Amino acid sequence: METSNPEHFFETDTQLAKRQLRAKKEENTFGDPIRISSKVLAVIPDPAQPYNSIFTAESGGRVSRINVETRSITAKYQGPTVPVTCVATGGPGNTLLFAGSWDKTIWSWDIGTRRPGRRYDGGHTDFVKAVVTARLGQRDLLISGGADKKIMVWDVATGRRLHTIQDPSATMMSLQSLAVDPVLSNADEVVLTSTSSDPFVRRWRIRQDGAELLPTEGPPSHRDQPPGAAERLAIEEHETSVYKALFDVAGDEVDLWTASADGTAKCLSRERNFTTDDVFEHGDFVKGLVVTDTWVATGGFSQDIKIWDRTSGKLAYILVGHFDEIADFALLRDPSGRQPDVLCSVGIDCTVRTWPLHKPALDAVVEKIRAAEESAQNGEEMKKESGDGDGLLTAEEEAELAALMED
Structure with missing residues (x-):
């Protein structure tokens, strides 16, 4: 008789201990878990309800809209038959939902009606790993990054691929994260930050007539450079893969924050030409990262969420709940400012959890x-x-x- 029960197979002490620990943690209710039918690989706030609603990208081949207050799935966006890895919103009036998939394409839906829209394909030759949206002049853009090491820029309205960009000076690895610089982007150009499975953070200038790698002034902070070394084509502040990049809209300088497989999250100071200003030693692969004016939250392979005091840099809290790898974070923020921020964490344990970012709570x-x-x-x-x-x-x-x- 065939079986998939791991107890019927030989296990090392480490495997046995891990399985027993998972079994103990699996039924915990910390973070008020919402259980999903498949692994949750990415999460973003719902722009229409940024305090209590999210979109999740799931390995079961769909995107779900979830109200975290009522703990209910309010909409399902279906079409892909393979895992959905990333999700973004954009288009006219921010009414479109986009999802990158293992099938090498980006799917889209009307958020309100859930009706499938245009499918952006014929570009990537491997999994789509990251998607973001931007506006260039009068044109809505969809930007995707893939495991094929390429970044594609699409016209949302027509589905036409406008640009394909890749680092010309080095072999760029599989894309992991994309972020639009809110300070430098304007009607004439979009400045994009990308991270990948190498230690480099790259910046790109995207215009109507083309796209190019954008040099960053100043040498890396941890390297000795001869006088006159005025620019670098890539930012190298981590030791290995950089899983996440985001801009801190809470700070005056709108600094760049990154999370890496080297076990750290870092603040790369805009004022110091994106060199390291603060380091938070999480201790294992960091995939989830959220920054507020008070806290820095990190999470990843170790399953625990660490909350750091942003000012002092000291570890303030460890939140236990997930029983497998944490895949992503989202910051849920009340537009009126009356309610305290909430951290939403998702993982391959098939749960969505929420945590208050208010000291008494x-x-x-x-x-x-x-x-x-x-x-x-x-x-x-x-x-x-x-x-x-x-x-x-x-x-x-x-x-x-x-x-x-x-x-």
Whole structure:
């Protein structure tokens, strides 16, 4: 009889411990989880309801519109038959929804009617990994980045591919993130920031008649450059893959923030030509990143969310809830400013979770997590005392068995 139960197969101690830890964490309710039928790979706020509604890109081949207050899926946007990796909104009046997919195309829908729109294809030769929208003059743009190392610029209205851009001086790796610079972009040009599976952050100038790599003044902060080295074609402030780039609209300078597989999130100062100003040592791959005027939130492979005091740089809170890799964050913000910000986290554990970004509420969440962990620990100790653990190997026997298995 065939089975997929991992308990019926040989597992290393590490695999067994990971599976047991996942099983313990799976039923927790921290972050008020909304359970989805497939892995959630990306999330953005709903522009029409930026405080209580989100769009999620899912491995099951759809985009969902979810109201996090009522905890309900209010719309499903379907069409792809393979995972959807990224999502963006834009077009006339910000009424269109775009989603990049494993099928190498970008799908679109009317947000209100859910009616499928134009499909942007014939460009990428591998998975679409990132999408953003922008406006250039009177033209709405869709910009996509793929695992084929290329960035495509599309005319939203016609579906025509306007430009294909790639770093001419180096082999650019698979695209991971795209962000439009809100300071330098204007009616005549869009300044785009891209990150990929190499350590470089690149900036591009996109105009009606073409696109080019935009040099950045000044040498990297961690390298000694001879006098006169006035520009660099790529920003290198990380050691390896850069998963996320975003601009801090809360700050006066609108600095660039990045998250990397080197275990750090960094603030790259615009005033200092995008060299490192602040470093937050998360400790493992960082994929989720959110910045407010008070907090910096990081999350990724380690499953825990870390909340940092932006001013001091000190770790303020650790939020436990996800039981598998965190894929992305979204900042939910009340346009009126009356309600405190909310952090939305999504992951491949098929859950959407929300966390308050207000100190008294954060204190209460952390206390709830601490009490639950303490209660679980007391329960384990009571089991051992009652003899429920009889028949299991002692620590010495486990060490002996591990040595035999290694031999």
